[in-house]
Amino acid sequence: MRVFALAGRRLAASLPTLLIILVGVFLLLQLAPGDTVDALMAQMGGGGDAQVAADLRAFYGLDLSVPAQLGNYLWRLVRLDLGFSSIYGKPVATVILERLPATLLLMASALSFAFFFGLVLGVLAARRVNGWPDTLISTLGLVFYATPSFWFGLMAIVLFAVHLEWLPAGGFEEIGAGYTGLRRVLDIATHLVLPTLTLGLIFLAIYLRIMRASMLEVLNLDFVRTARAKGLDETRVVVKHVLRNAMLPMVTLVGLQAGTMLGGSVVVESVFSLPGLGRLAYESVVQRDLNTLLGIVFVSALLVITVNFIVDLLYARLDPRIGAGG
Amino acid sequence: MNLSRRAMLSTSAALASSVAFPELSFAQEQPRRGGVMTVHFATEQRILNPSLQASTGVYIVGGKIQEPLVDLDAAGNPAPCLAESWESSADGKTITFKLRQGVTWHDGKPFTSADVQFTAMEMWKKILNYGTALQLFLEAVDTPDPHTAVFRYARPMPMNLILRAMPDLGYVSARHIYEGSDIRQNPANTAPMGTGPFRFVQYERGQFIIAERNPNYWRNNLPYLDRVVWRVVGDRSAAAAQMEAGQILFSPYSALAIADFQRLGRDPRFDVTTKGNEGNARTNTLEFNFRNPVLADIRVRRAIAHALDVPFFIENFLGDFAKKGTGPIPSVSTDYYPGPDTPQYAFDRRRANALLDEAGHRRGAGGVRFTLRLHPAPWGEDIALWSTFIQQSLQEVGIRVEVVRLDAAGFLRTVYNDWNFDLATGWHQYRNDPAVSTTVWYRSGQPKGAPWTNQWGWTDAQTDQIIDAAQTELDPAKRKALYGDFVRRVNDQIPLWMPIEQIFVSVFNRRLRNYANNPRWASSSWHDLWLAS
Numbered sequence: 038m039r040v041f042a043l044a045g046r047r048l049a050a051s052l053p054t055l056l057i058i059l060v061g062v063f064l065l066l067q068l069a070p071g072d073t074v075d076a077l078m079a080q081m082g083g084g085g086d087a088q089v090a091a092d093l094r095a096f097y098g099l100d101l102s103v104p105a106q107l108g109n110y111l112w113r114l115v116r117l118d119l120g121f122s123s124i125y126g127k128p129v130a131t132v133i134l135e136r137l138p139a140t141l142l143l144m145a146s147a148l149s150f151a152f153f154f155g156l157v158l159g160v161l162a163a164r165r166v167n168g169w170p171d172t173l174i175s176t177l178g179l180v181f182y183a184t185p186s187f188w189f190g191l192m193a194i195v196l197f198a199v200h201l202e203w204l205p206a207g208g209f210e211e212i213g214a215g216y217t218g219l220r221r222v223l224d225i226a227t228h229l230v231l232p233t234l235t236l237g238l239i240f241l242a243i244y245l246r247i248m249r250a251s252m253l254e255v256l257n258l259d260f261v262r263t264a265r266a267k268g269l270d271e272t273r274v275v276v277k278h279v280l281r282n283a284m285l286p287m288v289t290l291v292g293l294q295a296g297t298m299l300g301g302s303v304v305v306e307s308v309f310s311l312p313g314l315g316r317l318a319y320e321s322v323v324q325r326d327l328n329t330l331l332g333i334v335f336v337s338a339l340l341v342i343t344v345n346f347i348v349d350l351l352y353a354r355l356d357p358r359i360g361a362g363g
Numbered sequence: 364m365n366l367s368r369r370a371m372l373s374t375s376a377a378l379a380s381s382v383a384f385p386e387l388s389f390a391q392e393q394p395r396r397g398g399v400m401t402v403h404f405a406t407e408q409r410i411l412n413p414s415l416q417a418s419t420g421v422y423i424v425g426g427k428i429q430e431p432l433v434d435l436d437a438a439g440n441p442a443p444c445l446a447e448s449w450e451s452s453a454d455g456k457t458i459t460f461k462l463r464q465g466v467t468w469h470d471g472k473p474f475t476s477a478d479v480q481f482t483a484m485e486m487w488k489k490i491l492n493y494g495t496a497l498q499l500f501l502e503a504v505d506t507p508d509p510h511t512a513v514f515r516y517a518r519p520m521p522m523n524l525i526l527r528a529m530p531d532l533g534y535v536s537a538r539h540i541y542e543g544s545d546i547r548q549n550p551a552n553t554a555p556m557g558t559g560p561f562r563f564v565q566y567e568r569g570q571f572i573i574a575e576r577n578p579n580y581w582r583n584n585l586p587y588l589d590r591v592v593w594r595v596v597g598d599r600s601a602a603a604a605q606m607e608a609g610q611i612l613f614s615p616y617s618a619l620a621i622a623d624f625q626r627l628g629r630d631p632r633f634d635v636t637t638k639g640n641e642g643n644a645r646t647n648t649l650e651f652n653f654r655n656p657v658l659a660d661i662r663v664r665r666a667i668a669h670a671l672d673v674p675f676f677i678e679n680f681l682g683d684f685a686k687k688g689t690g691p692i693p694s695v696s697t698d699y700y701p702g703p704d705t706p707q708y709a710f711d712r713r714r715a716n717a718l719l720d721e722a723g724h725r726r727g728a729g730g731v732r733f734t735l736r737l738h739p740a741p742w743g744e745d746i747a748l749w750s751t752f753i754q755q756s757l758q759e760v761g762i763r764v765e766v767v768r769l770d771a772a773g774f775l776r777t778v779y780n781d782w783n784f785d786l787a788t789g790w791h792q793y794r795n796d797p798a799v800s801t802t803v804w805y806r807s808g809q810p811k812g813a814p815w816t817n818q819w820g821w822t823d824a825q826t827d828q829i830i831d832a833a834q835t836e837l838d839p840a841k842r843k844a845l846y847g848d849f850v851r852r853v854n855d856q857i858p859l860w861m862p863i864e865q866i867f868v869s870v871f872n873r874r875l876r877n878y879a880n881n882p883r884w885a886s887s888s889w890h891d892l893w894l895a896s
Contacts, residue, residue, distance in 0.1 A: 070781070071772030079742075079771035080408060082418040082792060083800055083815035084493030090812070096547070124409050125568060126553065135568065187598075194604045206608040207601055212571045212592050213399075213564075307598040310605075312569035316597065320407075325772050 051342045062334050072099050073123045073325040097123050120328035129332035140313040144298040146233045151240035159248020182242035190235040190308035207310035232309040251283040292348030296341035397589050398894035403602050403614035404593040410552040413534040414486045417493050419616050422886030429557030433529035439882040441526040455519030455837045462510040466581045468537050469562045476506035481538035494532045519835045527796040560586040560890040587893035612872040615885035637866035639879025644693040647863035650787040653820035664857045666718035668708035670760045673862045680748045688864035690850040691801050693793050701847035706854040715760045732761040738778050740789030741770050780812035797846050802830045805853050821858040
């Protein structure tokens with residue numbers, strides 16, 4: 038029960054933030070010249086009839102004043118209606134729901150990859166601090182962190198898809214192959230290997246640095262000396278005593294970055310032609326599809342709130358001194 | 364059609380018929396049935412129905428599923444498609460199309476003149492971009508029988524104009540799908556249904572579109588391919604990599620980076636060419652805002668033209684796929700190109716400086732005469748390069764240029780609706796007849812905010828008069844002469860300048876056969892396309 042009360046409180050506290058974000062994005066997009074009908078005209082490549090354009094503006098409600106449009110939007114939102122997408126011609130909720138699985142899948146796999154290997158490499162580096170494994174791992178981390186992800190992605194495609202022909206160059210699954218069950222899971226997995234690596238490597242670099250620093254700090258604490266004095270072997274000391282305490286900064290960071298990743302990654306999704314939220318958001322801005330953009334902001338914000346809530350619960354589990362109510 | 368027998372046709376017979384049946388032009392090789400054509404789809408569209416939106420992004424998909432009344436043959440001449448023949452009355456106000464018999468929609472219903480009537484009156488005349496202007500004086504379409512459609516116009520309609528326009532602006536939609544519905548919201552807009560060689564199967568937004576072979580296609584035993592798959596790939600470098608990996612077999616409409624065209628062009632697996640795009644010529648523009656008194660002075664406009672070394676720019680930045688333009692009608696337009704002997708502005712920096720001095724714009728501090736804002740359109744790498752080239756060239760003659768880069772919606776609104784620019788540059792698309800989308804750049808009286816039309820604040824009675832006369836002139840020779848006058852006049856007055864001529868570049872995988880065999884191939888139906896093993 039306490040968990041639910043906490044969840045409720047968290048949600049209530051987030052509502053003002055959510056409102057400010059939505060109104061802010063709405064007003065920000067008003068500053069950009071042109072509207073969704075201009076974007077449509079650009080796609081048509083000319084010859085558009087003035088009357089047709091005026092009719093379309095009325096259809097999308099763009100002939101109203103800005104406060105009236107904002108008021109309409111918020112009133113719909115209260116009734117949990119995200120509105121209609123002008124570029125997709127369907128309800129925004131449907132459009133987002135179609136894109137959500139790919140985004141969540143990519144995010145979850147990239148984050149798990151980065152978390153796991155960041156942890157392992159960080160621990161390895163900390164245990165051989167200033168030795169050659171540490172230097173190697175830290176240098177690699179720096180390289181991953183400093184390389185732009187679009188370049189990484191493209192080079193991965195050139196190597197693994199074009200030259201070696203091991204993996205597909207892009208897309209979410211084999212088009213029109215009609216795979217089902219395990220075959221389909223495998224197919225999607227092979228398509229996600231390169232995007233996961235590309236997206237995960239940058240995060241991996243951050244995590245391994247954090248983990249290394251955190252491990253070094255905890256290794257010098259009194260209780261570790263006590264554990265060693267008890268005669269525990271080094272592996273037990275690290276796994277049972279140090280790791281759990283050193284994980285706290287990592288969990289904080291994962292919580293924060295999960296939010297960023299939920300918004301989708303425009304770069305990785307574009308390079309690998311994946312149907313994620315990032316490309317959808319980018320497309321919505323370029324095409325001035327206000328409803329879709331606000332819908333994505335809304336859904337992402339909800340997801341971030343959820344993830345942060347889970348992180349809070351994890352804190353309490355990892356370190357009982359932090360009360361769940363704190 | 365019996366294929367083995369066709370393969371044994373004598374060479375001379377094949378040659379003789381190759382004009383009428385372009386699919387025979389590769390007759391020495393036995394066409395293979397089956398296979399999947401994969402196409403690079405760079406920009407997703409809101410709709411896929413070419414009766415409602417005339418743009419290359421729609422034709423690349425919808426043009427395989429729906430068909431126009433008239434198409435273009437290998438030589439670029441109007442050829443029968445859904446219409447088998449046509450004739451015009453002596454006064455040019457009545458045009459009769461005899462429709463092909465035995466054609467069925469993908470849902471099995473017959474194609475009749477009622478479909479043509481509905482599409483013409485409700486879509487071409489009311490919604491279709493360029494169609495609304497072309498069919499402005501269309502009063503009614505009579506349907507005396509299911510296979511005759513009679514177009515009645517209030518003013519004479521030149522046969523040449525309608526036939527040149529029909530391949531792009533003559534796609535027919537099914538009346539029974541659209542009648543009684545809100546046309547804009549009809550689900551068939553993103554799941555098109557037509558009479559074409561391929562049937563729509565599935566559209567996953569952001570990922571792909573699939574169409575499959577239409578077994579009841581009216582061209583018997585065609586198409587050869589089993590499927591067409593369009594892959595949505597927004598990133599140009601990623602698309603080039605997918606071409607190399609064989610995931611994409613065709614990238615249309617200059618959608619890759621210029622560097623990749625050069626790289627893939629040296630690779631024997633690919634054919635990088637402008638062939639098959641002759642009907643899609645475009646020119647790069649330099650547009651002047653006459654509300655700025657500096658630019659309203661013809662000497663300043665001419666000086667700017669003289670200050671730009673166009674051949675140098677083309678040679679160093681655009682390469683083989685562009686050439687120097689000579690005006691609004693490009694040289695690929697065999698019907699209307701007036702030749703290069705119209706007023707031209709060769710690169711001459713001294714003359715540019717002299718003209719600017721003469722106009723009273725002396726160099727001030729830092730050698731600057733005055734400052735202009737330049738708005739480049741955000742499509743096309745060439746436009747970005749060209750705008751930087753303009754900026755640096757004009758600096759040499761004392762004109763400081765600030766480049767203002769906006770996205771598509773912002774560019775359209777700022778330049779064509781708010782008129783908040785000094786110079787703008789983008790593309791003018793030539794659509795086989797100057798009356799379709801070229802003269803609107805010059806004719807006064809365009810509604811405010813209509814993009815790619817005369818929004819410059821420039822009015823010239825002589826130009827207007829020539830344009831109007833050519834619009835309704837029925838004699839092809841006289842019409843061509845009038846368009847010659849038009850080019851001479853606007854090149855002299857230079858309200859906007861079109862100094863570069865380009866044709867879209869396509870990249871083909873060489874496994875494809877019968878590709879690029881008509882001047883609007885990327886938009887055409889691909890009924891004879893096949894894939895070698």
